Amino acid sequence: MEPCEFGGRGTVWSYSVADFPPPSPHRYDEPFKPYAIAVVDLDDGLRLVGQMVDPPEALSVAARVELVIDALHHEQDKTFTTWKFKLV
Amino acid sequence: MQEVAVLGVGLHRFGKTGDAIVGNKSVTELCRHAVDMALADAGVAWRQVEAVAAASSRFSGGKGWGLNGNDVVEDIGSTGIPVYNMSAGCAAGGNAFNVGYSMVAGGLYDMVLVVGGEVMPKGMIQTSGIEDPNDREFLRQRCIGFPGPSFWATLARRRMHDYGTTEEQFAQITVKARRCAVGNPYARFQKEVSLQEVLASPYVSNPLRLFEICPVSNGAAAAIICSKAKAREFKRKPVWVASSAVATMTFEDSLPRGLAGPVPSGPSLHTEARAAVSRAFERAGIGPKDVSFTELQDNTCYYELAFPEEWGLCQPGEAERLVAAGETAPTGRMPINPSGGFVSFGEATTAMGVFQIAELTWQLRGESGARQVPDAKVGLAQTLGLGGNATAAILKR
Numbered sequence: 001m002e003p004c005e006f007g008g009r010g011t012v013w014s015y016s017v018a019d020f021p022p023p024s025p026h027r028y029d030e031p032f033k034p035y036a037i038a039v040v041d042l043d044d045g046l047r048l049v050g051q052m053v054d055p056p057e058a059l060s061v062a063a064r065v066e067l068v069i070d071a072l073h074h075e076q077d078k079t080f081t082t083w084k085f086k087l088v
Numbered sequence: 089m090q091e092v093a094v095l096g097v098g099l100h101r102f103g104k105t106g107d108a109i110v111g112n113k114s115v116t117e118l119c120r121h122a123v124d125m126a127l128a129d130a131g132v133a134w135r136q137v138e139a140v141a142a143a144s145s146r147f148s149g150g151k152g153w154g155l156n157g158n159d160v161v162e163d164i165g166s167t168g169i170p171v172y173n174m175s176a177g178c179a180a181g182g183n184a185f186n187v188g189y190s191m192v193a194g195g196l197y198d199m200v201l202v203v204g205g206e207v208m209p210k211g212m213i214q215t216s217g218i219e220d221p222n223d224r225e226f227l228r229q230r231c232i233g234f235p236g237p238s239f240w241a242t243l244a245r246r247r248m249h250d251y252g253t254t255e256e257q258f259a260q261i262t263v264k265a266r267r268c269a270v271g272n273p274y275a276r277f278q279k280e281v282s283l284q285e286v287l288a289s290p291y292v293s294n295p296l297r298l299f300e301i302c303p304v305s306n307g308a309a310a311a312i313i314c315s316k317a318k319a320r321e322f323k324r325k326p327v328w329v330a331s332s333a334v335a336t337m338t339f340e341d342s343l344p345r346g347l348a349g350p351v352p353s354g355p356s357l358h359t360e361a362r363a364a365v366s367r368a369f370e371r372a373g374i375g376p377k378d379v380s381f382t383e384l385q386d387n388t389c390y391y392e393l394a395f396p397e398e399w400g401l402c403q404p405g406e407a408e409r410l411v412a413a414g415e416t417a418p419t420g421r422m423p424i425n426p427s428g429g430f431v432s433f434g435e436a437t438t439a440m441g442v443f444q445i446a447e448l449t450w451q452l453r454g455e456s457g458a459r460q461v462p463d464a465k466v467g468l469a470q471t472l473g474l475g476g477n478a479t480a481a482i483l484k485r
Contacts, residue, residue, distance in 0.1 A: 016241030017294035018233060023214045025230045037234050039242055039344045041351045048348045049232050056294065061249040072233060082231050
């Protein structure tokens with residue numbers, strides 16, 4: 001195996017919306033706010049899942065997106081971050 | 089290989105904890121009902137059963153170890169027979185049937201009980217059972233926030249893009265499913281719903297709505313299977329197992345099960361389900377055109393469109409038209425889930441593979457009443473479970 005670098009841009013293969021608070025082991029901030037999750041084909045050949053920072057109604061299949069770092073949830077004084085996608 | 093017969097089947101009607109159907113019955117009580125019914129249906133006494141192939145649950149019974157078959161034997165009678173507890177997520181019932189079938193076909197036993205039962209916790213199924221950073225299902229939930237129903241919604245959304253499928257077309261499948269369940273004494277939901285009611289139900293994961301995703305249910309199912317020679321000793325006319333197959337997903341699968349995978353060169357589909365079904369066809373020497381009806385795992389109505397196409401029962405992109413024309417109803421050319429399916433029963437996870445065997449058996453005997461597929465000769469059953477597990481079985485008259 002060799003290390004492989006992936007660029008941050010890709011195309012939305014499909015997406016969905018978490019309309020209800022999901023059960024554990026999911027984590028989210030209260031009050032729960034529905035969010036979109038995209039399945040993205042990165043230009044370099046990796047299919048990756050991630051939340052969208054944009055609202056669900058802004059999204060469409062085949063939209064161009066890029067990777068960003070954003071907060072997933074907060075616990076006590078800590079911010080837990082993850083990768084997300086943002087519309088280009 | 090010996091020919092294998094289904095001699096008797098039994099079900100406990102599906103329901104929800106606390107309702108008038110299952111009340112507070114334990115999984116042991118639900119299984120007892122299903123097993124007693126299957127034994128009586130077959131005309132077999134408990135002492136004649138030589139082994140048990142049971143579905144392992146992580147939600148109920150089994151002493152927390154998935155020893156659900158041992159629960160059944162302790163409850164009905166400790167005759168000392170071997171017990172095999174099969175774990176395959178929601179495919180466990182299908183897996184137990186496959187193991188029971190294989191042991192009879194291979195000549196190890198002549199009479200086997202296959203059983204599965206569940207008392208489910210309320211709400212969305214918590215698919216990942218442990219907080220293990222090596223478990224990609226756990227990582228997908230904890231690090232991304234990608235819940236189970238969104239997996240199905242992602243596939244449904246992609247189909248809308250590929251084939252122009254509308255939300256009304258998804259809703260129409262639920263309307264058909266619930267119509268099938270009217271008069272099915274074992275279904276949890278036995279009332280029709282209108283297209284308007286389905287479309288008025290809230291999104292669980294857009295584009296899929298509450299009435300388009302199966303809830304969890306409590307229930308149990310049992311089947312008595314035996315060798316051809318053994319079947320001759322009983323009055324009950326057997327239904328024959330043409331084949332039973334198990335498969336797991338392959339590398340090119342590319343569905344969003346974990347965090348990441350390679351972009352596929354071909355279509356994105358459930359490779360485990362397609363492999364199990366095509367193996368079942370090959371082993372039976374039966375093709376998609378010979379199938380009278382199918383009971384498939386409709387956790388959501390999306391699968392009633394995608395699976396028949398992926399398995400060659402119809403052409404890609406054709407399913408919406410077949411649904412609209414009534415061809416997937418029991419009286420149509422390609423009946424899908426005449427029982428009413430998971431959408432009408434709810435999912436008693438590990439019981440489902442055995443529930444399908446019961447419905448196939450009744451259909452092939454011509455005992456299915458209002459939901460009867462006319463002149464049903466060959467039935468196909470399929471399950472899908474966490475971990476990339478799938479099973480398929482073909483039964484014939």
